[in-house]
Amino acid sequence: MVGIAGVIRLRSQLLCSQAVSLGLVNSNIINERMVQTVWIWCAVVLIAKFTAGLENGLVRTPPMGWLSWERFRCNTDCKNDPDNCIRDGLFRTMTDIVIAEGYAAVGYQYINIDDCWLERERGFDGQLKPDRQRFPYGIKNLADYVHSKGLKFGIYEDYGNYTCGGYPGILGHLEEDAALIASWDVDYIKLDGCYAHPSDMDKGYSEFGYYLNRTGRPMVYSCSWPVYQTFAGMKPNFSLISDTCNLWRNFGDIQDSWASIESIMDYFGDNQDDIAPNAGPGHWNDPDMLIVGNFGLSYEQSKTQMALWAILAAPLFMSVDLRTIRPEYKAILQNKKIIAVDQDPLGIQGRRIYKHKGIEIWARPISPTYQNYYSYAIAFINRRTDGTPSDVSVTLKELGLAYPAGYRVEDLYEDVDYGTLTPQTKIKVKVNPSGVVILRADVDLEAVYAQNNYTPFPVLNQVFKVNQNTFK
Numbered sequence: 001m002v003g004i005a006g007v008i009r010l011r012s013q014l015l016c017s018q019a020v021s022l023g024l025v026n027s028n029i030i031n032e033r034m035v036q037t038v039w040i041w042c043a044v045v046l047i048a049k050f051t052a053g054l055e056n057g058l059v060r061t062p063p064m065g066w067l068s069w070e071r072f073r074c075n076t077d078c079k080n081d082p083d084n085c086i087r088d089g090l091f092r093t094m095t096d097i098v099i100a101e102g103y104a105a106v107g108y109q110y111i112n113i114d115d116c117w118l119e120r121e122r123g124f125d126g127q128l129k130p131d132r133q134r135f136p137y138g139i140k141n142l143a144d145y146v147h148s149k150g151l152k153f154g155i156y157e158d159y160g161n162y163t164c165g166g167y168p169g170i171l172g173h174l175e176e177d178a179a180l181i182a183s184w185d186v187d188y189i190k191l192d193g194c195y196a197h198p199s200d201m202d203k204g205y206s207e208f209g210y211y212l213n214r215t216g217r218p219m220v221y222s223c224s225w226p227v228y229q230t231f232a233g234m235k236p237n238f239s240l241i242s243d244t245c246n247l248w249r250n251f252g253d254i255q256d257s258w259a260s261i262e263s264i265m266d267y268f269g270d271n272q273d274d275i276a277p278n279a280g281p282g283h284w285n286d287p288d289m290l291i292v293g294n295f296g297l298s299y300e301q302s303k304t305q306m307a308l309w310a311i312l313a314a315p316l317f318m319s320v321d322l323r324t325i326r327p328e329y330k331a332i333l334q335n336k337k338i339i340a341v342d343q344d345p346l347g348i349q350g351r352r353i354y355k356h357k358g359i360e361i362w363a364r365p366i367s368p369t370y371q372n373y374y375s376y377a378i379a380f381i382n383r384r385t386d387g388t389p390s391d392v393s394v395t396l397k398e399l400g401l402a403y404p405a406g407y408r409v410e411d412l413y414e415d416v417d418y419g420t421l422t423p424q425t426k427i428k429v430k431v432n433p434s435g436v437v438i439l440r441a442d443v444d445l446e447a448v449y450a451q452n453n454y455t456p457f458p459v460l461n462q463v464f465k466v467n468q469n470t471f472k
């Protein structure tokens with residue numbers, strides 16, 4: 001681990017010294033502030049702590065699936081609303097649709113229950129019991145169904161005395177509940193933090209993680225620990241959290257609105273120095289569910305959420321009624337090119353690198369890499385509301401993309417292939433109000449080989465020079 005982290009740190013260092021040494025020249029939108037943000041980006045990548053993280057072999061890329069909460073909440077009224085209440089059939093139906101409608105084929109894998117699946121009290125044996133009416137066959141039977149379709153199954157509990165919906169929590173029963181959940185063949189557990197003291201969570205979430213591990217069944221461990229501590233005015237210990245959990249919630253619950261997306265965007269941007277370095281294979285920051293296809297977002301805003309979540313290396317949990325979703329929203333959720341950014345194997349979380357007059361640029365280093373150069377996904381987000389698309393123009397070099405032989409650039413929503421662009425090329429994009437343009441810029445290996453038939457390692461020389469400059 002240390003070796004790899006060392007290499008990554010060295011690579012980042014070289015990347016940044018190149019971006020800076022090549023100079024950051026003028027353009028329509030780039031100014032002092034831009035230069036500053038690139039410097040900050042570099043400094044932060046440089047000092048980033050690449051923590052080892054929890055090693056249970058799971059979620060080497062962010063988990064993807066379907067989760068009931070944002071869309072179906074704690075609807076337990078199966079008498080009056082049988083199609084939309086939290087019960088066995090809802091999860092079987094979503095399992096079927098995830099397969100039949102192509103969601104599984106693009107990577108959505110987990111079918112997860114959220115709150116409100118339990119009886120109000122533990123049984124006489126002290127054990128958790130699923131609601132008898134709504135889950136008449138038990139949880140193991142539902143898990144078996146999901147597994148029989150080739151998908152994975154997740155469930156919800158709470159570290160405190162009660163779940164947020166008032167059902168029994170695990171406090172005082174950590175070991176037996178971990179064992180019971182494992183005996184149901186659960187693959188994923190989200191542990192909420194209502195009715196618990198945030199100051200107990202360092203100990204409590206770690207303890208439950210220990211008991212999960214002791215069951216011997218690999219289960220993804222999703223924690224709500226940092227958000228409860230942050231909201232209580234504490235500073236979460238992310239080193240401990242990423243050693244304990246596979247993913248964790250940093251900020252409040254997502255709601256069905258653009259305002260909610262904006263608040264999450266701002267939180268992740270404003271706090272990226274604390275948050276972003278903790279992400280990596282097996283351990284992820286979680287900005288909460290995708291609400292694409294529900295009631296609150298326009299088409300443009302839905303595209304923005306999907307693109308931003310991919311930049312953030314976020315878990316992709318749809319929370320939408322897959323029975324009635326419109327085709328254009330389904331297409332956003334199934335955009336393979338954006339999913340590939342989210343699932344990039346390097347697992348480096350992206351950052352907001354520019355923010356000025358309602359225009360934001362977010363960038364994420366991705367593969368392929370060549371020597372010390374990364375490829376990038378770049379999202380241009382327009383938060384202006386003045387009603388007409390905004391033009392943004394910038395050179396790749398100004399974004400920190402300095403690979404001399406150039407990048408193969410394509411638009412991930414529109415079918416536009418820009419071909420190979422050098423760092424000096426100015427790109428212009430039109431970004432709709434509350435919309436996004438997301439590009440992918442891959443280091444162009446073919447170009448370097450084609451141009452340099454007789455000098456096989458020109459880039460190495462370049463690196464070497466920068467290296468000399470940096471360490472002289």
Ligand SMILES: *[C@@H]1O[C@H](CO)[C@@H](O)[C@H](O)[C@H]1NC(C)=O
Pocket residue numbers: 160161171195196197
């Ligand atoms: C949980 O319940 C126990 C027993 O009633 C009580 O002593 C404890 O203070 C409760 N914990 C919290 C965090 O509310």
Ligand SMILES: *[C@@H]1O[C@H](CO)[C@@H](O)[C@H](O)[C@H]1NC(C)=O
Pocket residue numbers: 055056057212213214215216217218219
């Ligand atoms: C338990 O923890 C060990 C050590 O981190 C790890 O190698 C193993 O895969 C874990 N097992 C499970 C079931 O999570």
Ligand SMILES: *[C@@H]1O[C@H](CO)[C@@H](O)[C@H](O)[C@H]1NC(C)=O
Pocket residue numbers: 237239240243
């Ligand atoms: C955070 O947790 C780690 C253990 O993973 C511990 O070594 C460290 O001292 C903790 N940091 C703080 C500030 O408590």
